[in-house]
Amino acid sequence: MLNRKVTYRLYPNAAQKVGLQEMLGLHQRLYNTALEERIRVYTETGQGLSFAAQCRQLTQWRQSSTGLASLNAQSGQVTLKRLHLAFQHFFRRVKNGETPGFPRFKPLSRYPGWGYKTHGNGWKLHPGKEGKHGRLYLQGLGLVPVRGKARTAGTPVTCDIVHKAGRWYASVTLAVESISRERGTERGAFDWGLTDFLTLATPEGTETVANPRHLRNQLAELKRMSQKVSRKVHMAQEVSGREQGVPVSANLRRAIAHLARLHAKVARQRKDFLHQISAELVKRFGAIGTEALSVKNMVSGGSSRKRGLNREIHAASPATFLQMIRTKAEEAGSWYEEAPTRELKPTQRCHGPCGPQCACWALPAEKKALSDRQHQCPHCGTACGRDENAARVLLRWMETRLAGQELSEVWSGGSFTAMTGHSAGNEHETHAIAV
Numbered sequence: 455m456l457n458r459k460v461t462y463r464l465y466p467n468a469a470q471k472v473g474l475q476e477m478l479g480l481h482q483r484l485y486n487t488a489l490e491e492r493i494r495v496y497t498e499t500g501q502g503l504s505f506a507a508q509c510r511q512l513t514q515w516r517q518s519s520t521g522l523a524s525l526n527a528q529s530g531q532v533t534l535k536r537l538h539l540a541f542q543h544f545f546r547r548v549k550n551g552e553t554p555g556f557p558r559f560k561p562l563s564r565y566p567g568w569g570y571k572t573h574g575n576g577w578k579l580h581p582g583k584e585g586k587h588g589r590l591y592l593q594g595l596g597l598v599p600v601r602g603k604a605r606t607a608g609t610p611v612t613c614d615i616v617h618k619a620g621r622w623y624a625s626v627t628l629a630v631e632s633i634s635r636e637r638g639t640e641r642g643a644f645d646w647g648l649t650d651f652l653t654l655a656t657p658e659g660t661e662t663v664a665n666p667r668h669l670r671n672q673l674a675e676l677k678r679m680s681q682k683v684s685r686k687v688h689m690a691q692e693v694s695g696r697e698q699g700v701p702v703s704a705n706l707r708r709a710i711a712h713l714a715r716l717h718a719k720v721a722r723q724r725k726d727f728l729h730q731i732s733a734e735l736v737k738r739f740g741a742i743g744t745e746a747l748s749v750k751n752m753v754s755g756g757s758s759r760k761r762g763l764n765r766e767i768h769a770a771s772p773a774t775f776l777q778m779i780r781t782k783a784e785e786a787g788s789w790y791e792e793a794p795t796r797e798l799k800p801t802q803r804c805h806g807p808c809g810p811q812c813a814c815w816a817l818p819a820e821k822k823a824l825s826d827r828q829h830q831c832p833h834c835g836t837a838c839g840r841d842e843n844a845a846r847v848l849l850r851w852m853e854t855r856l857a858g859q860e861l862s863e864v865w866s867g868g869s870f871t872a873m874t875g876h877s878a879g880n881e882h883e884t885h886a887i888a889v
C-alpha cells in the first residue's frame with residue numbers, strides 16, 4: 455500500500471466558518487496549554503512530560519471544559535502529538551550540537567490547523583462523481599462542500615485541516631493500492647539552471663526547460679506587493695513611534711491579506727509546474743540521473759528580502775521536485791539516482807572527451823565561481839555553457855553507473871543505492887575514466 459496526499463479546498467457556510475474558527479481556537483489553546491504544562495512540570499520536577507501523560511491530562515481537561523469536550527477526542531491527541539514532535543525535533547537538534555529555538559507558544563493568527571487520525575472518527579470524506587469535489591463531514595460542523603480531486607483513487611486514512619491566508623483546506627492522505635505510470639525509454643540527466651529551470655543532457659545533446667513566464671511575472675508582482683506592505687508597516691512604525699504592536703489599519707490589513715493570498719497562489723502554481731515537468735521526464739526517460747541536493751546548491755544570491763522570497767518560492771522547489779521525480783520513477787519502475795555532489799563536483803569537472811571511450815573528467819586548478827557561466831577546460835580544450843557541462847557530467851556519471859546495461863536489465867523497479875568502485879569517489883585532477 456502506498457500513501458498519497460490530496461488537498462481539497464473547503465467552502466463552509468457562514469455558521470461553519472464560525473465553527474471552524476472556534477475549533478482552531480480550541481486547538482491553539484490546547485497546544486499552548488500543553489506546552490505550558492510541559493514547562494511547568496519540568497521546572498517543578500526536573501522531569502519531562504511524555505506524550506502518553508499528556509493524553510491522560512487531556513482526558514481530565516475534557517471533563518472540566520465543555521469546549522474541549524466538544525472536540526473530537528482523537529483530533530485533540532493529534533494536536534498533542536504535534537507538540538510532542540516539536541519537542542523531539544528540538545532535542546534531536548540539541549543532541550546534534552545545534553542551537554534550535556525552544557518550542558514556542560503560537561498565536562491564533564499563525565496557528566496552522568488540526569488533524570484527525572482515523573477515517574470515520576470525527577471526519578468522513580464523501581467524494582463526488584468520479585472522485586472529484588464532494589463533501590467533507592466534520593464532527594460538530596456537518597457536511598462542508600469541498601473542491602479538489604485525487605490523482606489516484608484510494609481509501610481515506612487521515613485528514614489535516616489547514617487554515618491558510620484566510621482560507622480552509624483539508625489535506626487528506628489516501629491509501630492507494632498501486633499506481634501504474636508509463637515509463638519512458640530514453641536516458642537523461644539534468645542539472646539545475648541558474649536562468650533556466652533545468653538543463654537536460656541526453657546522448658543526443660542538451661536541452662533546457664525554462665521557468666514558466668506566468669510564474670516569473672507573478673514573482674515580480676509578489677515582490678512589488680511585499681515591498682508595498684513593508685513600506686506601509688514602516689510608515690505605521692514611524693507614526694506610532696513603536697517597533698512592535700503597531701496599530702494595523704484596515705488598509706494595511708487588506709494589503710497583508712492580498713499578499714498572503716498571492717503567495718499561496720504562486721506556491722500552488724509552482725507546485726503544479728513541478729508536477730507537470732516531473733511527469734513529463736518520467737514519461738520520456740527510463741533512466742534519470744541528477745545530483746543530490748546540498749545546502750550550497752540551494753542558496754542563491756540577492757538582497758536579504760529578495761533572498762527571502764527566492765528561498766520561499768524557488769529554494770523549496772528542488773527538494774520538492776526531486777521527491778516528485780523519485781515517487782513518479784518508483785511508480786513507473788524506472789531507474790533514478792542522485793549523484794554525490796561533493797565527490798562528483800558536476801559544475802567543476804569537465805565532461806569533455808579524451809578519446810572515443812573516455813571522458814576528460816578533469817577538475818580546474820582554480821574553482822569556478824558562481825559567476826563563471828562558461829566551462830573552459832585547460833586540459834582538453836572543451837568549451838561550453840556551465841550548466842550544459844554539469845548536465846553532461848551527470849549523464850557520463852549515470853552511464854558509468856549503468857555500465858553498459860540495457861535499460862530492460864535495470865528496470866527492476868529500483869535503483870542502485872550504494873556507490874561502487876571507482877565511478878566518482880576518488881577522482882583527482884586529470885584522472886580519466888572509461889565510459
Ligand SMILES: [Zn+2]
Binds near residue numbers: 814816
Ligand atoms: Zn576537459
